[in-house]
Amino acid sequence: MNLKTLAEKLGLSQTTVSRALNGYPEVSEATRLRVQDAAVRFNYRPNSRAKGLATGRSMVVAQIVPGSSEHEMVNPIFGDFVGGATEALARFGYDMMISRVLEDDEGKIYRELHARGAVDAVILQGPSVEDPRIPLLNEIGMPYIVHGRSTGITAPYSWVDVNNKRSFRRATQFLTDLGHRRIALINGLEYMDFAQRRRSGYQEALDAAGIAADPALMCSADMTEGYGYRETRRLLHLADPPTAILSASMLAAIGIRRAIQESGLTMGRDVSVITHDDDLSYLRNGDDIPIFTATRASVRAAGAILAEQLVALISAPESGPVHHMIEAELVVGGSTGPARRRT
Amino acid sequence: MNLKTLAEKLGLSQTTVSRALNGYPEVSEATRLRVQDAAVRFNYRPNSRAKGLATGRSMVVAQIVPGSSEHEMVNPIFGDFVGGATEALARFGYDMMISRVLEDDEGKIYRELHARGAVDAVILQGPSVEDPRIPLLNEIGMPYIVHGRSTGITAPYSWVDVNNKRSFRRATQFLTDLGHRRIALINGLEYMDFAQRRRSGYQEALDAAGIAADPALMCSADMTEGYGYRETRRLLHLADPPTAILSASMLAAIGIRRAIQESGLTMGRDVSVITHDDDLSYLRNGDDIPIFTATRASVRAAGAILAEQLVALISAPESGPVHHMIEAELVVGGSTGPARRRT
DNA sequence: TCATCGCTCCAAAGCGGTTTGGAAAATCCG
DNA sequence: CGGATTTTCCAAACCGCTTTGGAGCGATGA
Secondary structure (H helix, E strand, C coil), X not given: CCHHHHHHHXXXXXXXXXXXXXXXXXCCHHHHHHHHHHHHHCCCCCCHHHHHHHXXXXXXXXXXXXXXXXXXXXXXXXHHHHHHHHXXXXXXXXXXXXXXXXXXXXXXXXXXXXXXXXXXXXXXXXXXXXXXXXXXXXHHCCCEEEECCCCCCCCCCCEEEECHHHHHHHHHHHHHHCCCCCEEEEXXXXXXXXXXXXXXXXXXXXXXXXXXXXXXXXXXXXXXXXXXXXXXXXXHCCCCCCCEEEECCHHXXXXXHHHHHHCCCCECCCEEEEEEECCCCCCCCCCCCCCCEEEECCHHHHHHHHHHHHHHHHHCHHHCCCXXXXXXXXXXXXXXXXXXXXX | CCHHXXXXXXXXXXHHHHHHHXXXXXXXXXXXXXXXXXXXXXXXXXXXXXXXXXXXXCCEEEEEECCCCCCCCCCCCHHHHHHHHHHHHHHCCCEEEEEECCCCCHHHHHHHHHHHCCCCEEEEECCECCXXXXXXHHHHCCCEEEECCCCCCCCCCCEEEEXXXXXXXHHHHHHHHCCCXXXXXXXXXXXXXXXXXXXXXXXXXXXXXCCCCCHHHEEECCCCHHHHHHHHHXXXXXXXXXXXXXXXXXXXXXXXXXXXXXXXXXXXXXXXXXXXXXXCCCCCCCCCCCCCXXXXXCHHHXXXXXXXXXXXXXXXXXXXXXXXXXXXXXXXXXXXXXXXXXX
């Protein structure tokens, strides 16, 4: 069923039917109702491509799956983020498209998406400390928004981000307040901007407490369970082991807990642990009471907020770059306690 | 840059330029090269919507994000599956679109996507034992392929699936061969078809070994770490506890390991564990040597295979339903060993 | 009574491609 | 050399929608 045949069935012109369905005032309420009723009866939907061609907008937003090679890691937050974003986008009539780079040249795909007119905007995921995609997209002139920030970029750009620095400063301070002075940081990959910010928050809190940072207590890698486990084992075997550990992700924290238990220690008593928690739906931090003390920020909510900002940006690009800072909450669970005098 | 202006710059008609770029034989090699060169120079890309409108194909495949309410779980395999599928789709010039249901009526969105002509085909994720979406899509007449199967459906349909029954039969037999007779099954949600098949494979192997299945040794829920932990605790406190546990996912297996260690037992010696492993990029079963003995099948590879089958199906729907069975491999890790006589 | 206005509605021109049905030019062949 | 054939190219229709620029018509007001 297309517009033409629907118009014929109603004995109206395509113009009138189109206007009736799109809420234009040039059509009487009576005909509007008649048209709407018929549209429902015949299950009519305007063809997306034709509509897009006529309006010049595709009502699609793209996100590039990070990782060009097969062996790179798919971000574990991907599912929840996309879930939150698509739901919000759907409310505004937008669809979400996932693209993927086959070559190394990620810029190419943005250029192509724009030249093809395939999407109205893109979402930038996982920015590095100085992400080249931002100036690239500025040059191309396609609306976009970044999930996270890129410290090294001075040009203006829109973003939605968690206040990683502050949340890790608070978490660290929470530990120093409990008397901890040997605090380890098991961080994500530090070319990623969020990891960098977390480290600087951690650093600030140590400085404030007059604690010298110890490079042996810091590490950086992909946030897997095994990584948390291995690093914790290493840390616990140090001559002067940490009494508290800060973790960048729930998955790593699970590995941390395993290493602690395996050493015959008790988490929250012998070693305190605070983790960041993206509130992933398949990786909840306990059901009702939190297992880990955590800095929590729902990545699903972030996706929804980002989508809303992006939609606003598409319809009014001149409204300038938008920024939205999400404050993580510090939830206190059973994994932290006062520092114990070393035996 | 559009076709018209490109043609003008070349002093050719739109027809010729279009044909030159699309490989039609009606144009001389010389002009073809001239056109291709100009297309590259001006960074020309045919507009997706216009092309789609003219050809009647959108070159887009949709996948519905499962879970209509905010509290439902996003499938942890989502990211890896989509990564594998989009990469394969991209090779054939297809894009992948993610949609989401706002209402409860999932059928509505398939109808709408089809009526709008927004996509050429859809991917069905997570089929239940008798999934109503299959007859619905048959009725609508849009190409689709199922990731998994639906036992209760007799109508023909295309699918790509892991041989869950066989892999769990083998895993169970592996345990009975080691002398285990009390084998627990920590399964996924059993209205899901894959969970049902795994249980029946487990059942078959028990029957073959002459072991009576004990309902107390089986459970079914969303596959989270906490679930694996809680159920294992419960199992280990039984009067006649299991000596081996079969797990439906790595995440659950991690919880299982935690419960075992917490009980002062050693995994692989006191209690054997075999888990299914989707080979998720952020949840690897050890780096080089596997930690868990596992039935392994890469969900990323499944996504790629499914995408290829779907593309073939789109271009030749009459070639009938396609089926592709993936055999999981049984990798032996450190989590299994001979049954020990109970003390 | 007649120009004016507001309300409905419509014909037709895009949007940017593909594809059909020729036509002109070049090549072949007896 | 001239007709047949092939090669190379083009004008125009079409895909299904939006939107511009009116047209028709009853009501209004001077």
